[in-house]
Amino acid sequence: MTAERFFTHPLGIMISAVLATFLWGSAFPFIKLSYKLLDIQSNEIGEQILFAGYRFFLASMLIYLFFYLVKKDMRFKRRTFQPILKIGFFQTFLQYVLFYVGLSLSTGIQGSIIAGTTSFFQMLLAHFMYTDDQMNRRKIIGLIAGFSGVIVVNLTKGDFQLDIGFGEILLLLAMFSGGLGNILAKEGAKKMEIPYLTSYQMLIGSLGLLVIGILQVGFFPFSFHLTSFFILLYLALLSAAGFILWNNVMKYNQVGKVSIYLFLVPVFGVFLSALILGEELHLFVLLGLVLVTSGIWIINRK
Incomplete structure (x- = not known):
């Protein structure tokens, strides 16, 4: 069976999209564990950005090495520099800088809910960029169902107050940047192999994160031991696998058809945090999963 088929x-869409969002959802508890083991506080943005730089740099190297060993041509091609630079800037660098700064200035529950808006931005961008991928009533209903699921999942995290400040604006911009980066990756995939595109965009994005982090806190302010190193390695692996799966899903399908799956990321994040970190798991998570699944079904049904 070919990749396109x-x-x-x-x-294939369902398996790939669910697996990618499951992997990204699993990042939440493991990032929390990393912060605890490396003593990274919630207000230490420089350390958080540097750690993200480590993660994505390692992910790019793992992709490059794996596909190089299976005889893929991974040599950098100068003609791809401009699209790779754009994708890496929006999909990795800008998204995560805005995300970490915005999250430090926002409440936990609002940050978690806003982090679920990438689907909306992707579908909105697709509406204006692709004539065959317009918004319609079914997509709007699916989006409402999916986003409602994200809100329900996060209701147990504290009192929700609709207060849009600077932190929330930065988080919205981060999600817009991620959505735009995914669209740019879809366009770039028309001329580049997915492993090549994913590896080099992560490399460029991670170098930007590393520069900011190093300027803030130095090159190596952490005390790694075996557990924290293997968690970093897992975070890099999930990033590599998740982005390769998602970029393939985006490459071969309409944006509006698959973006709804991104609502699963915070649902998986809450569920896995309860499983791994022992956090309390409420029935709201199951209700949220039902709503998100309903949104996926509404948009993708024949």
Whole structure:
């Protein structure tokens, strides 16, 4: 079975998108564990950005090494520099700088809910960029169902007050940047292999994160031991696998058809945090999962 046939088959789309969002959702508890082990506080933005730089740099190297060993041509091609630079800037660098700064200035519950808006931005961008991927009533209903699921999942985290400040604006910009980066990756994938595109965009994005982090806190302010190193390695692996799967899903399908799956990320994040960190798991998580699944079904049903 060819890659295109797999990633356009309904079952292939579902397996790939759910696995990618599951991997990204698992990042939440493992990032929390890393921060605890490395003594990174919630207000230490420089350390957080530097750690993200480590993660994505390592992810880019793992992708490069794996596909180099299986005889893929991974040599950098000068003609791809401009699109790779754009993708890396929006999909990795800008998204995560805005995300970490915004999260430090926002409440936990509002940050978690706003982090679920990438689907909306992707579908909105697709509406204006692709004539065959317009918003319609079914997509709007699916988006409402999916976003409602994200809100329900986060209701247990504290009192929600609709207060849009500077932190919330930065988080919205971060999600817009991520959505735009995913669209740019879809366009770039028309001329580049997915492993090549993903590896180099992560490399460029991570170098920007590393520069900011190093200027803030130095090159190596952390005391790694075996557990924290293997968690970093897992975070890099999930980033590599998640982005390769998602960029393939985006490459072969309409944006509006697959973006709804991104609402699963915070649902998986809350569920896995309860499983791994022992955080309390409420029935709201199951209700949220039902709502998100309903949104996926509404948008993708024939």
